Amino acid sequence: MGDLIVFLVLISLGYGFGKWNEASHYKSIDRREKRLVYLPTTNSRKPLGENGTVQRAYLVSGSVVISVDYFKRILAGLRNLFGGSVRSYETLVDRARREAILRMKESCPKAKQIINLRVETSSIYKGRKNQIGSVEVLAYGTAIEYERG
Amino acid sequence: MFTTNTEEIPGKTITRCFGVVSGSTVRAKHAGRDLMASLKNIFGGELKGYTELLCESRDEAIERMKSQAKQMGANAIVNVRFSTSSVAAGAAEIYVYGTAVAAE
Amino acid sequence: MKEAKFQGILPTHNDNVSHDHPLKEFTTLLLGAVGLILLAYWLLGFAVDGAVAHISPETEEQLFAKFDLPLADKLVDDPEDQARLQHLTDQLRPFVSVAYPVKVLIFKSSMANAFALPGGYMAISTEMLAKVKSENGLAFVIAHELAHFHNRDHLRGMGRGIVMTALAAAVTGPNSSLSRLLAPTSQFGQAQYSQARESLADQTAITALNGYYGHVGGVDEFFTQMIGMPEHPVLQPFASHPQLKRRIERLEQLRVKNGWQVKAVTPY
Numbered sequence: 001m002g003d004l005i006v007f008l009v010l011i012s013l014g015y016g017f018g019k020w021n022e023a024s025h026y027k028s029i030d031r032r033e034k035r036l037v038y039l040p041t042t043n044s045r046k047p048l049g050e051n052g053t054v055q056r057a058y059l060v061s062g063s064v065v066i067s068v069d070y071f072k073r074i075l076a077g078l079r080n081l082f083g084g085s086v087r088s089y090e091t092l093v094d095r096a097r098r099e100a101i102l103r104m105k106e107s108c109p110k111a112k113q114i115i116n117l118r119v120e121t122s123s124i125y126k127g128r129k130n131q132i133g134s135v136e137v138l139a140y141g142t143a144i145e146y147e148r149g
Numbered sequence: 150m151f152t153t154n155t156e157e158i159p160g161k162t163i164t165r166c167f168g169v170v171s172g173s174t175v176r177a178k179h180a181g182r183d184l185m186a187s188l189k190n191i192f193g194g195e196l197k198g199y200t201e202l203l204c205e206s207r208d209e210a211i212e213r214m215k216s217q218a219k220q221m222g223a224n225a226i227v228n229v230r231f232s233t234s235s236v237a238a239g240a241a242e243i244y245v246y247g248t249a250v251a252a253e
Numbered sequence: 254m255k256e257a258k259f260q261g262i263l264p265t266h267n268d269n270v271s272h273d274h275p276l277k278e279f280t281t282l283l284l285g286a287v288g289l290i291l292l293a294y295w296l297l298g299f300a301v302d303g304a305v306a307h308i309s310p311e312t313e314e315q316l317f318a319k320f321d322l323p324l325a326d327k328l329v330d331d332p333e334d335q336a337r338l339q340h341l342t343d344q345l346r347p348f349v350s351v352a353y354p355v356k357v358l359i360f361k362s363s364m365a366n367a368f369a370l371p372g373g374y375m376a377i378s379t380e381m382l383a384k385v386k387s388e389n390g391l392a393f394v395i396a397h398e399l400a401h402f403h404n405r406d407h408l409r410g411m412g413r414g415i416v417m418t419a420l421a422a423a424v425t426g427p428n429s430s431l432s433r434l435l436a437p438t439s440q441f442g443q444a445q446y447s448q449a450r451e452s453l454a455d456q457t458a459i460t461a462l463n464g465y466y467g468h469v470g471g472v473d474e475f476f477t478q479m480i481g482m483p484e485h486p487v488l489q490p491f492a493s494h495p496q497l498k499r500r501i502e503r504l505e506q507l508r509v510k511n512g513w514q515v516k517a518v519t520p521y
Contacts, residue, residue, distance in 0.1 A: 003425075015276070037261040041169050042248040043228045044156055048166055048259055068237070075275065076177065078282035080239040081289070083179025083202075085209075087271040087278060089236055090175050094269045097171065097244070113259075117169055121234040121244060135236050166257040173269050213268045220264040250257065 014070030021069075022091055029098050036105045040113040047115055047144055055147045060114065061140035062103025065124065066096045068133040093121065093135055100139040111143035150215045152226040152247065161252040167221040171246035172214030176206040177239050203241060207231070210243045223249035290420055301412035305405045310353040310373065313408065317372030327360040329379060335359055338377065341388070342395050348461035349399040365479065367394050369401040371411055384478050387518035389471030393458050396465075400457035406450045452503060459504055463513050471518035473501045 040048055047054075068076075072088040079086045097119060105114065120138045157163065178186075182198040189196055218226050229247035236242045308316070338357045346355065355375050362378035365385075369375055375398050385391045401407055463469050476497045508515070 033263055037168075037263055040166065040259040040261070042166060043169060043230065043246065044248055046156070046255060048255065048257055050255060071275070071279075073237075075279055075282070076237045076240060078279070078286055079177045081180050081286055082282065083177055083182070085271070086175040086177050086237065086240045087273065088275055089240065089242070090173070090270045093173055093175060093236060093242055093244075094267065097173070101169070117246075118230070119171075119232065119244065119246060121232060121236070121242065123234060123236045133237055163257045166259050167262055168259075170264075171269070216268050217264045220266070221262045222260075 010070045011074060014072065014074075018069035018071055022095065025095055025099070029095065029102065032102050032106070033098065036102065039105050039111065041101070041105065041117055041141065042113075042115055043117040043141075045116055047113060051112060052146045054144055056145040057142055058108075059140060060104050060108045060111070060143040061138060062100045062105070062107055063136065063138040064096055064099045064103060065134050065136045066092060066099075068092060068135075073133065093137075096135050096137040097121070097139070100137040104139045104141065108143040110145055112146050114141040114143050117141040150219060150224060150226070152211070152215070152229050154227075154229045154247075156228060158225055158227060158250075158252050161225075163225075163227070163250045163252045165223075165251040167218070167223050167249040167251075169246055170214050170217045170221065170223070170226060170249045171244065172210040172212065172217065173242060173244045174206045174210045174213070175236060175240055175242045176202060177237070178202055183239070203233070203243065206241065206243045207245070210245045214245050214247065218249035221249055223251055225250050225252045286424075290424065294416060294420055297416040298413055301409060301416060305408045305412060308405070308408060310402075313371060314353075314373050320372065327362065329359045329361050331359055334382065338391075338395070341392060342375065342399070345392060345396050345399060345461060345465055348464045349396055349403050349457060351399050351403050355399065355402060365475070367398050369398045369407040371407055373402070375399070375402075381475075385475055386520065387471045387474055388521045389462065389466060389518040390474030391521055392465065393462055393472040394475055396458035396461040397454045400454035400461070401450070403457065404450065404453060406447075406454065409450070410447065452500075455500060455504060456507060459507055459513075460511075463511070466516075466519075468514045468516040469504075469508050470515040473504055474518075476501050476504075 042048065068089070072092065075088040076086050100119070101117075104117075108114070118140055120140075122136050124134045124136055151158075153159075178199065182202065185198055186196055214226065214229075226247040226249055229245060232244045232246075234242050234244070335357060338359070342355055342357050346352075353373060355373050358374055358376045359382070360376050360378055362380055365378055365381040365383075367375065367377045367381055375395070377394070381394065382391075385394065459469055459472050462472055479497055507513075
């Protein structure tokens with residue numbers, strides 16, 4: 001009986017806090033994306049447009065590790081029985097990606113554009129039994145600054 | 150909406166660029182496919198079930214990316230790249246990203 | 254690409270996530286998983302019945318000879334009482350069509366109980382012997398357990414108990430409280446099944462008693478004694494025995510249907 005109560009408490013905590021976390025994170029992401037939409041980011045090898053001589057070109061990156069909550073884990077476990085898309089993880093990965101790209105953009109306030117964007121995703125496990133799953137996303141690219149005038 | 154993994158679209162000029170678009174799906178296999186996979190672990194050979202599963206996931210991810218590009222007003226996606234990773238036990242995540250452009 | 258003009262636009266809606274409520278998905282999947290488990294249990298129940306049909310009493314005795322008896326630590330060594338019970342059991346055996354020997358054991362317990370155990374053992378508690386005043390009442394209890402042996406119920410129950418434990422262990426892990434709860438005896442999962450078997454055993458027992466004594470006086474003595482004990486109304490469907498009142502009613506219906514007589518009982 002004790003096991004069941006612990007399980008239910010963990011699931012409700014996971015669901016409650018997870019939902020709240022997700023909502024506030026998405027709000028923050030939306031806000032920052034609107035602010036940074038002016039910064040061209042492409043994954044082409046050559047810069048866009050002819051804005052003058054290049055002053056600096058340097059590697060920029062942004063990364064984030066977001067953890068899975070208990071509710072998402074249980075849902076994923078149940079999904080494994082029946083197959084199909086694991087919807088609980090989709091929001092997790094989406095948030096992580098957008099956050100990583102935003103952090104990369106925020107790390108170079110003087111840049112005029114970012115080219116050759118690449119995104120790497122990996123998951124961090126603790127081990128088979130005690131799976132503390134988390135998703136790590138790294139976004140990196142080359143930031144370009146032009147000379148004034 | 151056409152997609153390429155080159156810088157430029159052969160035979161067309163890119164007039165406008167809208168930035169990076171992406172599509173992702175997370176799919177889990179089900180217990181039946183798992184069973185077949187364990188058997189194949191003994192005999193070897195192609196895991197058709199898994200191949201199908203990942204193929205479907207990739208198609209769906211590409212569809213999502215295209216719909217995102219369409220929302221922005223693009224009609225082509227260049228420099229498409231794929232990335233697969235496992236984010237949960239038994240579930241694989243497919244991520245597709247590219248640059249949305251308007252080409253003529 | 255050099256000539257392209259940049260236009261910063263954000264997508265209006267996020268296509269990379271589903272907008273269904275996660276709780277809805279959770280309930281659907283959970284119900285599906287529970288349904289699968291119940292289906293597996295039901296199907297395996299048939300396999301158990303099939304297997305039990307092939308285990309003869311001789312095979313059973315050989316199989317369980319090496320096992321430690323459950324309740325082994327509570328056994329009471331009372332040769333006189335044991336001899337009387339054994340004698341009564343041996344007398345009743347032909348009336349329940351049990352052709353092989355059944356050994357009677359007495360165990361210490363504050364609850365009045367009797368069990369049919371795999372291996373051909375019948376265990377009766379000290380409290381049961383204290384509660385039942387007449388030989389007829391005791392004979393009913395013995396005949397009821399003998400009926401379980403005849404119907405191979407003790408093996409069915411054990412088999413289903415093993416299936417239930419295996420399923421619980423597969424889902425929650427072998428060390429979870431659920432698996433440990435289900436391990437020792439067959440618990441509420443198979444109650445409805447057991448209730449039908451218990452009624453069948455009651456029926457066989459009362460018929461046997463009529464055959465042995467010539468009348469059915471005293472058969473519900475044990476039940477009427479127990480009627481004073483509190484029963485849990487909510488958990489009743491999950492109890493392995495049907496409600497006491499219902500058992501008494503069914504016995505009475507059988508008595509009337511068959512026109513059996515009630516005469517004076519023999520004290521024990």
